[in-house]
Amino acid sequence: MTAADAVAVVLWLGVTLYVVFGGADFGTGFWDLVAGNAARGERPRALIDHAIGPVWEANHVWLIFCLVVLWTGFPRAFAAVMSTLYLPLSLAALGIVLRGAGFAFRKATKETAGRRAYGAVFAVSSILTPFFLGATLGGIASARVPLRTAGNLVTSWVNPTSVFVGVLAVAICAYLAAVFLTIDARRLGEASLERYFQRRARAAAVVAGAAAIVGLFVLRADAPDLYRGLTGKALPLVVVSVVCGAAVLLLLARGARMGTRLLAVGAVATMVWAWGLAQHPYLLPETLTVAGGAAVASTLRAILVVFVAAVVIVGPSLALLFVLDQRSRLDAA
């Protein structure tokens, strides 16, 4: 493996972790939004607050990680993506601001009216942000980002692939969140909330699965190269993803305790890697390869060193946070 490929793997690892942890985090906003009025939605919302309160900021550092690795390791690709996909990325950035602020403000507010307003901001931006990020990825995957000049400001992200990936992103977020919240409710001994999120997890799994199948047809028409990759060299990963997804449905139906969360993560992670593999060796399909877009060798080595340092420093810290959080030692500030 070349240094450029290694950095691409690091980048993709960051993307996967952001999709899984950031995605589950965004998804809670979806369930927050559809939880009904203040009385009906009180307990699901309390669980959501409880579940993401200590971890949401850490979950979103993965995005910063991806941006930094991209601009340091593949600067020209970063500049091209940012130039062409200016609008969806600006909207995603604003969504991130509104979401974080909405959540923090709601937590620090006691009055119902204020809590409702901040909660609505949090929930709506939790849905819009992954949509715009997904639309951005769709623009990249369908080869709409040229290298030397900025591509079309609008059609680069308002196109079939972008809309599909955007919707799929929202569905995946909701799916992951519902599975995670089901497990959280179970851990806290909340039987009715467990059933509540179990039903929603099943529905979200069906919707996400259906969206993925419809999406394959969209890709065949709109992003044929990616489609060929997904049905060719990346097919084994696609199959694993489908099997994991089906297994989750089965386990949810039986109310099984073990493995649901892991399989759900597996279904999503293999889908992300299937895309990466299908697109390889291209960073920007048809225009820039991983090797062609990589920074000079000393920079790539430095990124790998920083990555190892990050694993050594951040890994145990993050594990500590998750363990404390899962043992409910970090409640209610």
Add this chain to the structure above:
Amino acid sequence: MVHLVLLGGAPQLLPARIQMAFTLGIHIILVPFGVAFPAIALLANDRGLRKGDPEALRLARRWSKAMAVLFAVGAVTGTVLSFEMGLLWPGLMGRFGGVFGLPFAVEGIFFFAEAIFIAIYIYGWERLSPRAHLWSGAPIVLSGIGGSASVIAANAWMNTPQGFRLASDGSVVDVHPLDAFFTPAFGYEFAHMLLAAYMIAGFMVASVYAMGMLRGRRDRYHRLGFLIPFVVAAIATPLQIVAGDFAARGIYQDQPIKFAAQELVTRTSTHVPETLGGVLIDGEVRYGIKIPSLASILAGFGPGTRITGLESAPRIDRPPANLVHLAFDVMVAVGFLLLGLVAWLALSWWRRRDLPRSRWFLRAATLAGAASVLALEAGWIVTEVGRQPWIVYGVMRTSEAVTTSPAIWGSFTVVVAVYAALAITAVLVLRGMSARWQRDEADEAGLPYGPRLRFGPEGLTDDTGGRP
């Protein structure tokens, strides 16, 4: 005139610079609350534990709640900045991302660690043992220092770029990551910014309690809430003036034209006077007070020190000198006023172990928070505007780096609206918290480590079954 030249055919340059300045100008106010405020809260926490002081613990706990809100807003506005690096300046990132991107990668580690431990600290009050909880705050302080060092390293690189070579075709080769991290400007910029963070967090938090005391709440709680942060800022202030002196000499060495702008020096000469105030009109310095030879003495410890003048650079390569000079004077003036305030407290403490009796001291201390922010913004203008027209000093012009996207005025408008709403709401939420604390003095009073909360059938409950 200068501006027309600067814009030089890139219609996006003006809105891009304004948007960057606006978002960075807001974010930089939040930085001290992520970098230095945790240390201040930990001091209170430590005092509370060592002396069994419930007031100090109550302060620490409340500060950690305010910290949670401010850190969240700082985290998201910081995320926006990483988007903007590419959205607004693709020319810079596309060409030099592989050189000065690395400090940002290092910063990522520190930010990650900070986000993790700030969550553990904030959410750990009821849950961890007091000792473990206090120590969970230590990584926050360390990563605040490391994180600001990394971001400053990137900024210092833009001011004194090194660690790479440009090939004949303009591509970047021979990248040396460590040289690109530790550039000549790194040391003095980092010391100056870190001390600024401690001054601002200290003076800002202290000003809240100074205002409370002015309104008659002169209990021990308010006194402590004033003294802990104020003393932190008081220690940082004289150090900051020394660090600023070093920074000015560093700029004299590394960026002579920026130095000429901040000191308003037009022609290269020796025995250059220090101009306090004053503006440059048609190439002549008007008004202002001139102290003979002082600029030369400060730059090189002798009146014979030669200082490069603005006129030595082509007009197109000069920063807007009046703005840079005015900002520099404001920063220095506020710095010395704050030093005076610190000296006032020191004198009173030395004489009678107490705060000055005069209400004017509290009035001044109330203003000190906003004043320190003013100095921060002014200093940042000196650094950033003083570097213009270069985005990478002497290597790449800002106009070469800017995006070609026609959508900037639109995004800028939205950004202003959203940030204005954000700022107003943040203030309202913090005031709401403070009002709640005042109404409800008994709220968690004295027992920050007591009863354990759990999430049960009734929602959140404490050990006695009551809702918190």
